[in-house]
Amino acid sequence: MEVFDMREFDGHELVLFGHDAATGLRAVIAIHSTTLGPAAGGCRMWPYATTTDAVTDVLRLSRGMSYKNAMAGLPFGGGKAVLIGDSRTAKSPELFAAFGRMVDSLRGRYVTAEDVGTTTADMAHVARVTRYVSGLGRSPGEAGGDPSPKTALGVFLGIRAAVRFRLGRDDLQGLTVAVQGAGGVGYHLCGLLAAAGARLKVADVLPRAVERVCDEFGATPVAAVKVLEEESDVLAPCALGAILNTRSIAQLRATVVAGAANNQLAQGQDGEALRAAGVLYAPDYVINAGGIISVAREYYGGTEAQVLEDIERIPARLTEIFERARRENRTTNEVADRMARERLGREPQRLVA
Ligand code: NAD
Secondary structure (H helix, E strand, O other), X not given: OOHHHOOOOOOOOEEEEEXXXXXXXXXXXXXXXXXXXOEEOOEEEEOOOOHXXXXXXXXXXXXXXXXXXXXXXXXXXXXXXXXXXXXXOXXXXXXXXXXXXXXXXXXXXXXXXXXXXXXXXXXXXXXXXXXXXXXXXXXOOXXXXXXXXXXXXXXXXXXXXXXXXXXXOOOOOOOEEEEXXXXXXXXXXXXXXXXXXXXXXXXXXXXXXXXXXXXXXXXEEOOOOOHHHXXXXXXXXXOOOOOEOHHHHHHOEOOEEOOOOOOOEOOXXXXXXXXXXXXXXXXXXXXXXXXXXXXXXXXXXXXXXXXXXXXXXXXXXXXXXXXXXXXXXXXXXXXXXXXXXXXXXXXXXXXXX
């Protein structure tokens, strides 16, 4: 595997492979940039088919964290860790302690947290051996805890900013929002949207998740395979990445796409297809920063009130991107990438999302 020649390699500062025979740990930590602070980003556990798949993912995700942290104005660089294994069968306290020792060996250059396949409980085992971990829970009034409601709040405020920019409306009363994925973030987002008077169309592959938002928030269920084609004012992807591609964009019937899912564009150039279709796209790593904002305040020691203040800055940041995109005749994702790279002191680059 030629790491330095991989398409996802973007001048990363460090790629560290870790192995522990006793626990079966196979991990890769990637630090994309520490220009703005210690590299922060979660630890994903996934049964990657090959080591190359794991490295591809960790390089891409760590660069994304640099962008997300830079755009959120956080004193963090970008990093990520992946553990190769099935989170349903391969976890043990010892495995996470072994991972924690690997994190500790970097002496604070990388700060970890939970991500797909890992939980707060797993991070508690990491915290036994290193202090470079966040997302551990909190006392009342302190920053931290479950990041999903914080991410949902940022997405909700971001949707309002996008609606104001694209539709000239100050409220969401009577607008239709199609939500793909009613999990941790989607559920809380539906609550906020319903309270603001939006009409909800919700899809999830888990019938239980859909029933819950229909019961609690009066949402209308839609088929998971059809949700991207639903007629709506706003489409809020809150499930999977890479859902926006040439084929799906041609089927879209929304005017705004603004949701929590990471890496919504299959490729950077799909932003151009959205723009050509008259769809305003809220760059994912800008609108979904509420969770990392909470993690950052927890790590550095802050309050819940400070977390909310920071999240309230997300809509202004998005509006700046929308305005710059219009002024410069560029896509919103390209503008966001450029702004992030300016903050990181890196040259602009046409990137694959
Ligand atoms: P989650 O796993 O709790 O929820 C995702 C939901 O999507 C699940 O209910 C799942 O059944 C559903 N789903 C999966 N495939 C689907 C499909 N094809 N169609 C419809 N629904 C489908 O995850 P989450 O924490 O709510 O995160 C949602 C997205 O937001 C993810 O992409 C995540 O990476 C991103 N994100 C989350 C946070 C956070 O704070 N949790 C922060 C930033 C970004």
